[in-house]
Amino acid sequence: MVLKNAKIVLEDRIIDNGYLIIEKDRIKDIAPGDTNEDGLDLKGKWILPGFIDCHVHGGYGVDFETGNKNRFDLFAKSVGQEGITKYLQASVTTNIPTMEKNYQEFGEYMSRVDRKGAICLGAHMEGPFISPEKKGAHDEKLLIKPSEELTEKVMQWSKNNLKMVTYAADLQDGSYTKFLLRHKIIPAVGHTNMTAKEFEKEYLLAVRHVTHLFNGMSGVDQHRPGLVVAAFNHQDVLAEVISDGIHLQPEILQLIYKIKGPNHICIITDAMNAKGLRDGNYLLGKLPVIKTGMKVCLKSNGALAGSGATFDHNVRTMKQYTNASMLDLIKMSSINIAKQLNIYNKTGSLAPKKLADIVVLDRDLHVEMTIAEGKVIYAKQF
Template identity: 60%
Template sequence: MLFKNAKIVLENQIIELGFLKVEGTKITKIGEGKCDEPGIDLQGSWILPGFIDVHVHGGYGTDFETGTVAGYNNFAQKVAQEGITKYLQAAVTNSIADNQKILKEFSNFMSQQNGLSQSRCLGAHLEGPFISPERKGAHELKLLMAPNIGIMEELVKLANNTIRMVTYASDLQDGEFTKFLLSQNIIPSAGHSNMRASQFEADYQIGIRHITHLFNGMSGVSQHEPGLATAALLHDDVVVEVITDGIHIQPETLKLIYKIKGPNGIIVITDAMNAKGLPDGDYKLGGLEVEKEGIKVVLKGTSTLAGAGATYDYNVRFFLKTCGFSMTDLIKMTSINAAKQLQIFDQTGSIALNKLADLVILDKDLKVVKTISEGKIVFGE
């Protein structure tokens, strides 16, 4: 499969007119200039590495809590239209009994998705139950608990080692929970926490380097009581998830985040829930009633945000329009940084010879034309 007459965004270079060849699952040739070989003429469209969403609950009628193997597969097929080629399926806080059922189904899906023509799920992102009641957002208060290694061990077993990230209030433990996650090759992510900035330092020394949806569900920036958001902005090597839909974070604050963290410190996420891609109306997020209007989702009868309704490509366009960075900086925040956090950058996350052909093709308005996952066209044939 050959793509030609395209603008190709490499890690540190843009080929203004070039071609790219895919054989099997891999990229086997990248060249500049016109190509006379038969192939797919992209007529000047962009080729970028496929987007990696490390925090998406669901969409198109499926989420972590309601998914079956068939439902998870349906989501993996539908999410390709957003340019996503890899993702973590995020869970909200669930009861232990519900987790026993959900995680078994999810682990079955994980073992059966190989070879299917769809975006690839890399595992689960548990957002809760180990979070702060003061910063719970759209999580059920009665189900919250302090970080607990014994319960986490049970969840890891139930999920058959498919949990890749856990969001937790790291100030509600003594560092041992963080050490346990790292020992299991699970990314520890601080979030939904009311901590002071100074409280973050102990776990930073242990090795935490990831922040869940910066500014949302956490103590903020204050001259008298600096919180988790302050700590996240102060450490250059701490990567922050950012929901760039213009609703969760206003444009001025997006500009501030970009100015401080730069392209090496940000991962664009959706935090999307099951109503993404569906009509406006009433839905459920876990056990909570929510209502969707446009791309905004709130707990029913309140103004509390409850996940999101925007697609990944929408978030990309809004962020780029707001902050005006280069395409080489964009791919750091949509692909490279996430791949590095997940320790898969040797396989994917950028366009390079012998890497997986995880690609998204965008038109001049940055709308998705085609998505290629591990060498297969999974959207836009």
């Protein structure tokens, strides 16, 4: 496959007019100028690395907890329209028997060789190891302290496809963090009321990931600085950002961008099953929520409950409010999280021999085509 007459965003520069050649599942060549080879004329559209969402619960009527056993298939096939080529499927707090059932079904899905659509890299377990004070849209009755025993069971149920865990690090003494690191699972600190000083112990253990910065955590207080302050003070901590324009106001997005910089932010959706569906009543786990536009709230108290926003919307919103360059935008949508997930040698940027994970955007950054490992998984009519 040849994509030509395009603006191509490489890690260190932009080719104003060039072409990209895909052979099987890899990028074969990228070059400026024209080519005589037959191919798809993109007429000046953008070619970017495919988006990577490390924190998405679901959308299009399904999520980790909702729907039949084919729900993971449906989700993988649906997110291509957002430009997503790889992702971590996130779970929410639920009871142990339900967790076992869901993770076993997820493990079966991950073990299949005939998966289609965007590539799921594994699970992101958000809860039940979180703080009641910062529970967000999690069922407080089901919250428990970090448990190595339960996590080992989840690893077994998922066929060793647990890649990230969000937990309140102040509810353990460092032993759980060490457990995650030993098993090559990314420790993501979030849904916690910990102080910045308490985070220092975790930082020394090599924790370098914070779940949806500002949301579900202790914040900026001059007398009790929280996790937000710790994330700001440690430049090398990667901060998830829900840039839908709802979870964080424009001024906060600008502040994060100014302090953290484009090298230490990863855009996420935190989307739930109502993404892509009409407004109305839905469930997040077993909690009733209501969707209005891209905003999803608990019916019980109005608290935000995940998101109805798409990844490409969040990319556009981040660019709108921060005026980020295209080179900085691909860091926040692909490069940074690929490095964090230790897959940057294979994907996350456009380069010969890397996997052909590609999104084609129009000049307003709406998705025109998505290619995952050389296969077209979404194509809008040109």
